[in-house]
Amino acid sequence: MADLELPDRPRGRRPRRRVLLIALFAVVTAVVASVSAWLAADVDERWRAGDVLHLCATGVMLVLAGVLINLLPGAVKEFWRWSGVFAAVAERVIRALRPLKAVGVVVTVLVLGVGGSLLAPAPDTDATALEEGELWLMAGEDLSPSDPRAVLLEQWSQAHPKTPARLVDAAGATDEQRERVLDDARPDGPHRADVDLLDVVWLPEFAGEGHLRELDGSTIGGGTADFLPVVLDTCQDGGKLWALPLNTDVRLLYHRTDVPGLVVPTSWDGHSGSAATRARGGLEAADAPQLAEEMLTVEALEAIWAAGGNVVTRDGEVTLTPAGSRVQFTEDDYEGMRKLNAMARTEGVVPRGVRPEETGAEDALTLFADGRTAFLRNWAVTHRQLTGRQDRPSTTHVGFDSAVQPAPSVLGGQDLAISRHTAKPKAAKALLEFLTSTQSQQILAEVGGFAPSRTSVYELSDSRHLANVRTALKDARPRPRTERYTEFSKLFREAVEKVVAPEDSIPDETARKLADVLRG
Known part of the structure; x- marks a missing residue:
């Protein structure tokens, strides 16, 4: 064992x-x-x-x-x-x-x-996942690095490194900007842009020609109820939503506050008519008419509305004869045109050596900032531009403030739309939502002086200037809504320039051509 x-x-x-x-x-x-x-x-x-x-x-x-x-x-x-x-x-x-x-x-x-x-984690098949790759926004102007719009694009890029936003420059005169953006959007164009920044008067043309993707308002992040109705309306055409408003714009009456006895005008004549020569407070001129290119259309419409004319209604519709064959002009319309043309020839209203037909918004701003004019009718963003000039030690310092114009203003602004040809529709939509969010709108307003498109931004602000902007927007009117706006505006300007004397009127043939343009 x-x-x-x-x-x-x-x-x-x-x-x-x-x-x-x-x-x-x-x-x-x-x-x-x-x-x-x-x-x-x-x-x-x-x-x-x-x-x-x-x-x-x-x-x-x-x-x-x-x-x-x-x-x-x-x-x-x-x-x-x-x-x-x-x-x-x-x-x-x-x-x-x-x-x-x-x-x-x-x-x-x-x-x-x-x-x-x-x-392994399931691949990201979320319908809301953003496409990767650079996202290109085509703007009609060159944005400096300090421009709040460029700053917002940089913020987006930092938050979305796989889908950074880049800028395609289409800078130039208004008509040149439109042509460059339009050339990119056409079927045979290079289609560089995923998102287009459009002037409000361009949207019917781009939507009508099929260059944009329709938006579903019910799927917009945060909804669309916070946008000012008159502003959101510029993004719609044919009952469909094609864009979101980056910023709106409206013309205000800027006036000097450092000139004794200068009173804020209560009528169009008070800042641009015969009465303005007596109310300029001893300055060289009362105002600087802006009659260069598109600004002539803006000035003419405001003068017509101030005179009680209604050739373009408050809804942007052009008044036609009962038969619809011609644009219908009334004596009130003609009265506004005559006053506008008289203003351009009145000493004491126009600064010496200034040619109104060559004067644009920037030129008028400079004349006011240099102390030569008592009044300035210009866009809301002008307030920030004037303030910036005051901060420069080498420039003339003038006291100023803004007020609501006595008569309705033309409505301006810029809308963001998604190109029909983009390969990144979800990312493009997300960029639109980001740029038009309340936070982005606050940055645009506070840093850049742009008129915000959201009601909440006005309610959160204690700025008297923004309060004036909001009040002016209530009466602001759009320019004619037509796919052929550029052609209409040019023909309209040519007609307005010829109404000078009391007996002058727009020929029936011209009125017929204007109606033909509207019909396309």
Whole structure:
């Protein structure tokens, strides 16, 4: 009995050490198996730099895990029965991996690989996920780095590094800007822009010619109820929503506050008519008529409305004869045109050496800022521009304030629309929502002086200037809504310039041409 040997009885090593060795082997096996499964789960369907090394490492770890897992039962047995040197034990463990075990290794590798893939996060198939790649916005002017619109684009890019926003410059005169944006949007154009920044008078043309993607107002982040109705209306055509308003604009009456006795006019004549020559407070001129290109249309419409004319209604509709064959002009319309043309020729209203037909909004601003005129009728953003000039030590400093014009103003502004040809419609829509959000609108108003398009921004502000802007917007009127606005405006200006004397009127042939343009 003393010579009887129990083959399964552990000997030669203390049980505690054998348990530690078995535990160590099991832990190593578990770690290798986990890492291999994690690597398999991390394999991306999109190839990137370093993917080859990643796949090689995954393969090696999967095979190693398969071998260790299949060795584990034999290793536990041999370590527990440990006798002799370690090399002999290791040899017996390896011999346990007979050819049949190779099948087990393969099966284990497949299980780990497939299991890891199943555990991998599902690819992002969210319908709201943004497309990746640069997002191009085409603007009709060159934005300096300090321009709040450029600052907002940079903020977007930092928040969306996979979809950064870039600017396509279409700067130039108003008609040149339109042509450049239009050329890009046409079917045979380069289609560089994903988003177009459009003057409010361009939208019917771009929408009518099929260059824009229609928007669903119910899916707009934050909704559209906060936009001022008169402003949101500029984004619609044919009963459909085509854009969101980046900013609106309206003309205000700027007046000097550092001239004794100067009173804010309560009528069009008070700032631009014969009465203005007596109310200029001893300054060189009362006003600077802006009759260059599109500004002549703006000035003419405001003069017509001030005289009670209604050739363009408050809804932007052009009044036609009952038969619809001609644009209908009334005596009130003609009265406004005559006063406008008289203003351009009146000494004391126009500064010396200034040619109104060559004067635009920027020119008039400079004349006012230089102290030559008592009044300035200009856009809301002018307030910030005048304030900026006051901060420069090298410029003339004039005291000024803004007021609501006595008569309705033309409505201006810029709308953001998605190009029909964009390959990133979801990202483009997200950019529109970002740029027109309440926070972005506040930045545009406070930093850039732009008139915000959201009601909430006016309610959050204690600025008297913004209060004037909001009041003026209530009576502001759009220019004619037509796909051929540029052509209409040019023909309209040519007609207005010829109404000077009391007997002057617009010929029937011209009125017929204007109606033909409206019909397209």
